[in-house]
Amino acid sequence: MKRSALYLLLLVGTGLAILVSTLGESSSYVDFAEAAANPDRSYHVVGQLDRGFPMVYNPTQDANLLRFRLRDQQGLSMSVVYYGAKPQDFERSEQVVIVGKVVPGPSKQENKSVFVADQILTKCPSKYTEDKVPTASTNP
Amino acid sequence: MEYAGELLWPGHLGHFAVIVSFCAALMSTLSYGHALNGHTLSRGRWEQWGRWSFGIHSAAVFTIIATLFGIIYFHRYEYHYAWSHASKALPTHYILSAFWEGQEGSFLLWIFWHTVLGWIFLAVSGRRWEAGVMGVLSLAQLMLSSMLLGTTLGLPGLMEWSIGSSPFTLLRDTLQAPIFNRPDYLQWITDGNGLNPLLQNPWMVIHPPVLFLGFASCTIPFGYAVSALWTRRYEDWVGPAQGWTLVAILTLGSGIVMGAAWAYESLNFGGYWAWDPVENASLLPWLLLVAALHGMHAYTKSRYSLRSTFILVLLGFLMVLYATFLTRSGILGESSVHSFTDLGLSGQLLIFLGAFVLLALILLLLRWRAIPARETDGEEAGSSREFWLFAGSMTLVISALQILFTTSIPVFNAIAGSNLAPPAEVVSYYNRWQLPIAVIILLLGTVAFELRFKKSDPGPVLQWIIQITLIAVAMTLLVAYTMGIGYWSYILLIYASCFALIGNLHQLYRRRHKIMKQGGLTAHLGFALMMLGVLVSSSRKEVVSLNLNNTPLGPNFSPAQARENVLLYANQSQSIAGYSVRYQGDSVVEPNRYYKLLFEQKDEQGKVRFSRTLYPNAQINPKMGLIASPATMHFVDHDLYMHVTQVPDPASLQATTQEYKEPVLHYLNARGDTLMLQEYLLVFEGLKTNLDSAWSAQSSGAEVAVGAPVRVQRVDTTFSLMPVYMIRNGVEFRYPDQSAEPGIRLQLQSIDPGQQQIALAVQTTPPPPRPYVVLKMLRFPWINAVWYGSFLLVLGLSMSIVHRNRQYRHERMAD
Structure with missing residues (x-):
């Protein structure tokens, strides 16, 4: 009995350690305002492509530079830089999650700062099974 | 309204078969339940009832599958399932993939394997445990076939619950569109939506059936454990359940490895494992069953750790259900690359999970005190093999716990309403935890073979450990030096892998006369090789297409955001990773476009001494955009892996009318200017x-x-x-x-x-558009060790099953 109690203690202890580390390490989903307030921390920001601004990706000039504006769930829009190729199906995405941090502009002006993304996750819930049937007028 | 051209009888037949399968599963569950409680006299009769019901259930399941397959195969697009998963252009073997692309089809796959395994169990494992195992299997079938019912229960307008989602729903009942106001709507629906191009891949034909066979196999050990607790026969279930546990570990493991190979060979994830929630979800039951297997082994040899074995076997199957809930309820949301649409089955999935959790928990609590624990005489301590087996099991449990917690973050969010996201550097986070665990497991697992059950003499064991360690240290230094690995925790894992490799090889050599019985050692050897491959291939994985275009780095550029993609113009050579790479144009084999890349190496005289052409391909899909598939150059000690990340739209490369611009005057002064x-x-x-x-x-x-x-x-x-x-x-x-x-x-x-x-x-004129590709290229050293290691692991498990089966038949003959 003594020994199994020891195992149990060990197991519970490790479990707690894992839990604490998971909570400690976990990033959080925030909006741009909060990400801008802590420019050194890495965050997940969920939002939608701000289609009022052009997305810039020009592979013949720089295959590793994608710029776009993202509107977070509070409605705040911010420019985002990603040093990589444009993700597949980016324009079509309904929701974008960017992981990275805010880099303040050189002049410390609020509106000059950009979000530098290390990762972009796109979400297209109805990705392929888009339930769209032809309408009689568009088909033969 | 009468609709023209619809073929309705298959839908009715299929739906009817679903209802029959559901009712027969209920019947079978109840019969076996009675058999479990009944006296010896009535038991046989109830079991017969159960068997018959299970037979009817199986027939109904085969009818459902045949009907659904026919609907897809004959392109009956009046059915939503056929319409949304298939298309006319789909080759026959992908009809199979279309079948299990949707949730309903993959439930059917699971149901199918349950029925097959049920009959194999009845044929192979005899009557002794029939009532309990078949009862549990029937209960699982009951839950699973309810997912396909697609009916509404309750008071109309007041309280309605829709139960399940039928694969036989008509298109016009699923979607709202004006077209369905026309009686001849079907003639306008000329083709289906088609199979997701990512899944039009040979792996998609083979990976899901194997994985679901693995999931289905986990039910049987669970059935044994439930049965043992229920009927208070706490001890002799372990033997027969062990064989089935091996089957589950083998099939589930193969399914996982196939998934990894698929991800590596034809998806552009840039690797074989990404700690994605869906991958994790399938790993959890595997880890727990491996832990359970070691517990069972310790128990059969020395009556040790029975209670924890019960817990682990039960948890293994519960993890399958939890994984099902995670991946199919839509709760993972944005944290996974695998997109699963929510069919509104979350509630039902929770009931499925909850029912089995309660069953296991209540039985365990009721019987806990009665489960025999070995009388410890205080001696069994550190030098017995069973203790090391147990310690290994617990380490696996810790591994599973860590994966479980981190994968469950979206579930915590759903329960607590919190806003946690997975760690930003999720892969390194997992690795930080799992690396020391792997080290411990490798060391424990190797030394355990040198120990005896009950008690070993520590002297010779220590001597053996020291000898193996000396060789392993030398090998570790060699590996670390040649591969340029200097990080101490990586070196530790290399050491543990080398120790396990050499130790297991030595044990195999010693037992070479009974080599066919060494499934365990073979599997351990495979695991060690695999870990070595994993460590080297992932820690020395290198993006070789890094910063090659000399593009100006932006003001916010940091070294962490290295530019991993290289632009290659057609017929222009670029030196990448010691090769001269030339993009030589593309060819189209519908639906894919293949980009021809010539790799050459020249010697000092300029003579070509290596030349190979690779064809990474991509599909420019009208619905999903660019879908790239990698091409890989395989070498003995490394792979060179590449995929396009961006290609020009072929239409934009058509030479447009080239208008000359306004003339500009330039002055040239002399010859040679x-x-x-x-x-x-x-x-x-x-x-x-x-x-x-x-x-x-x-x-x-x-x-x-x-x-x-x-x-x-x-x-x-x-x-x-x-x-x-x-x-x-x-x-x-x-x-x-x-x-x-x-x-x-x-x-x-x-x-x-x-x-x-x-x-x-x-x-x-403006410069004519020039074809180009944007390419990402990676180098995976020692990746083959991962595949050979997994192969050995699978081989070892198969050997154990064969051996176990032979032994089992022997025992039955002796009875």
Whole structure:
């Protein structure tokens, strides 16, 4: 009995350690305002492509530079830089999650700062099974 | 309204078969339940009832599958399932993939394996545990077939619950569209939505069936454990359940490895494992069953750790259900690359999970005190093999716990309403935890083979450990040095892998006369090789297409955001990873576009000593955009892996009408003068006064006839142009000259003969679009160790099953 109690203690202890580390390490989903307030921390920001601004990706000039504006769930829009190729199906995405941090502009002006993304996750819930049937007028 | 052209009877048949399968599963569950509780007299009768019901259930399941398959195969697009998962262009073998692409189809796959395994169990494992195991299997079938019911229960308008989602729903009942107001709507629906192009892949044909066979196999050990607790026969279930646990570990493991190989070979995830929630979800039951297997082994040899074995076997199957809930309820949301649409089955899935959790928990609590624990005499301590087996099991449990917690973050969020996201560096987070666990497991698992059950003499064991350690240290240094690995925790894992490799090889050598019985050692050897491969291939994985385009780095650039993609223009060589790489155009095999890349290495004399052509491909899908599939060059000690990340739209490469721009005047002073203009380099070769005979007609009688030969260089070509200037009868004539294809046009505007200076009017067209690909290329060293290791692991498990089966038959004969 003594020994199994020891195992149990060990197991519970490790479990707690894992839990604490998971909570400690976990990033959080925030909006741009909060990400801008802590420019050194890495965050997940969920939002939608701000289609009022052009997305810039020009592979013949720089295959590793994608710029776009993202509107977070509070409605705040911010420019985002990603040093990589444009993700597949980016324009079509309904929701974008960017992981990275805010880099303040050189002049410390609020509106000059950009979000530098290390990762972009796109979400297209109805990705392929888009339930769209032809309408009689568009088909033969 | 009467609709024209619909074929309704298969739908009715299928739906009817679903209801029959559900009812028969209920019948079977109840019968076996009775058999479990009944006295010996009535037991046989109830079991017979159960068997019959299970037979009817199986027939119904086969009917459902045949009907659904027929609907897809014959393109009956009046059914939503066929319409949304298949299309006419789909080759036959992908009809299978279309079948299990949807949630309903994959539930069917699971149901199918349950029925198959049920009959194998009845045939192979005899009557002793029939009631419990088949009862549990039937209960699972009951839950699973309820997912396909697609009916509504309750009071209409007041409380309605829709139960399940039927794969036989009609398109017109699923979607709202004006087209369904027409009785002839079906003639407008000419083709289905088609199979997701990512899944049009041979792996998609083989991976899901194997994985679901694995999931289904986990039910049987669970059935044994439940049965043992229920009927208070706590001990002799372990033997037969062990064989089935091995089957579950083998099939589930193969399914996971196939998934990894699929991800590596044909998806552009850039690796074989990404700690994605869906991958994790399938790993959890595997880890727990491996832990359970070791517990069972310890128990059969020395009556040790029975209670924890119960818990682990039960948890293994519960993890399958939890994984099902995670991946199918839509709760993972944005944290997974695997997209699963929510069919509104979350509630039902929770009931499924909850029912089995309660069953296991209540039984365990009721019987806990009665489960026999070995009388410990205080001696069994550190030197017994069972203790090490147990410690290994617990380490696996810790591994599973860590994966479980981190994967469950979205579940915590859903319960607590919190806003946690997975760790930003999720892969390194997992690795930080799992690496020391792997080290411990490798060391424990190797030493355990040197120990005896009950008690070993520590002297020789220590001696053995020291000998193996010495060799392992030498090997570790060699590996770390040649691979350039200097990080201490990586070196630790290399050491543990080498220790396990050498230790297990030594044990195999010692037991070479009974080699066929060494499934365990073989599997351990495979695991060690796999870990070594995993460590080297992932820690020394290298993006070789890094920062090759010399693009200016932006102001916010940090080294962490290295630019991993390289731009390759057609027919222009680029040196990547020691190869001269040339993009030579593309070819189309619908639906894929193949980009031809020539890899060459030349020796010092410029002779080609290595040449290979690779075809990474991509699909430019109208619905999903660019879907790239990698191409890989395999070598013994490394793989070179590449995929396109961006390609021009083929339409944009069609030469548009090339209008010359407004002329610009440039002055060239002397012979040899050069002029840089966009992509052109012009070299003035001096004035030419004696024009050749081609000009005789124009120049006869002219006062002045001068040509200005200009050599024009472009990246890919060089040519000469000669605009001519004449004065005839006091009138200036200018004869321009231009490149064969639209590009550049020169006109000699004026000449200053004294200074040899000319004024050249240059017109250019915008540069023609040039085909290009943007490529990402990675190097995976030692990746083969991962595959060979997994192969050995699978081989070892198969050997154990064969051995176990033989032993089991032996025991039954002896009874």
